[in-house]
Structure formats: structure tokens, C-alpha cells
Amino acid sequence: MEPKFQDGDLIFVDPEAACIHGSYVVARLDDDNQATFKQLIIEGGQKYLKALNPSWPDPLIPINGNCTLVGRVVFTGKSL
Template sequence: MSTHNLIREGRKRLNMSEQQFADALGVSRGAVQQWEKPGGTAPKRTNQARVARLLGISIAELVSGVSAGSRGADMRGEVPLVSEVEAGNYTVIDNFKPKKQFETVPVSVPIQRHTYALRVHGDSMVSEVGDSFPPGSILVVEPEMTPEPGDYVIALNEANETTFKQLVKDGGDFYLKPLNTRYPIKPLDGARVIGVVREFTKRFR
């Protein structure tokens, strides 16, 4: 795959128009058209880092025109690691047009505009069997995904506090279930799900 195809297919994967892609990078639409045109110009060195970050690839992949995905790897890029407060106001996160500096973590799922990472606190999702999320685990959260029963989710209660639980359904009612049996299952009630957990990793340092 050429650099031109890599950029064009990456932009389409992000569901961005040429103008939206250009705006996110601070360049003209004409520049984007040249990058995607066979025989056109490639991104200048000063733009390469921003283009690669937006596409979720490395600069080396951008320049070579060969993505890690085409070599069998599954790495998609990086997302910001946010606080619980920022997770509750996730729309301030814009992976296509970053406005502030966050610590970032690598992910292997497709990145959307508001995808973010969150650190697990407490032991309510620690289990001796099956899935377990010890304190310090890093969750990759997609707020634009529709939650389904069985999903691990981030919910926001009426006091604007975030909580990490499993969404379960009993009859016609939804509940937030901890994996640690020492904690009670609570009805969703006035809380609302603001993100679905896509993957998690454990970071020690």
C-alpha cells in the first residue's frame, strides 16, 4: 500500500471528509487532496507527526506506506488517559483535534473521536474467577458505542460520579454489577452509561 492509499483509506475509516481531515491537521483541503492523489505530494516532515497521530499509525508506517495492520499487527494508535472527572465530561476529548496534553496509552481497537483510557481504582471489579480488573488496570473506553447487557461499562450517577461495573439485565430492568461479591448489585436507576469498555491492560509502573 502506498502513502497516498494509506492516508485516503485512513481518512475514510475515520468517517471524515477531506475538509474535516484538513481542519483536524491545520492544513488546506488541497494539501489533503495532493496527499491522496497517486503521483501527488506526500506530507511534509513538519506535518508527518500530526498525520500519523490522527491515523493512529507511526511516522515510519506513514512514510513507508505500509501499516502495521497490513503486516498482521493489531495496534491502532494511542488514546488519552484521563481522570474520573474528565471521563464524566468526555466530549472535551477530541482525538482528531487535540486541545490539551494528556498522558496516552496504546490501544489495539479502532479509535473514535472521544475514545479514552481510564485507570481502575478500588477492588469492586476484582474477582477470583473469570474476568478480573485489579486496581491500576487501564481500561479503554468507547463512549459512542451502544451498551448491551453483559458489557463492562462506565456509568455516571446523579452526583456526576463515575463508576466501573458490568451492565446486566433482569426482566426489564438494568443493573450495575460488581465482580467482587462483597459489593452489592445496584439498579441503574438515575445513572446513565457513558462508555463501553473495549479492552484493558495492567500497568505496574
């Protein structure tokens, strides 16, 4: 069962936690100098960022040296 994230949820990101297949990560897209929250997919040695929004225009973004994994989500919670 995959976690579901809602607007307003808090996420805690550990920059030292290992980013492995299936992890939810924060990545910095170097070309755009922006951060994004996605799921890390590793298949056949290739890494991808998978959009959590199923209607996102680019559901799978290949990582080809154009981004830096900032850290892995280690906790989610609701704000009060």
C-alpha cells in the same frame, strides 16, 4: 470465563459502543455526580449495575433514571 480486573489495570472506554447485557461499563451516578465501573445486567427489561467487588455493600444497583452509561469497556491492559 469472566475477565478479572486488578488495581492498576488500564481500561479503554468507548462512548459510542453499545452497552449490552454483560458489558463492563463506566456509568455516571447522577445523584452523587460520581463515575463508577461496573458490569451491566439486563433482566426482564430492567437494567442493573453489578459490583465487580463481591464484598461491595450494594452488589446490584437498579438503574432507574439515576445514572448515565458513559461507555463500554473495549480493552483492558496492564500499565508498564
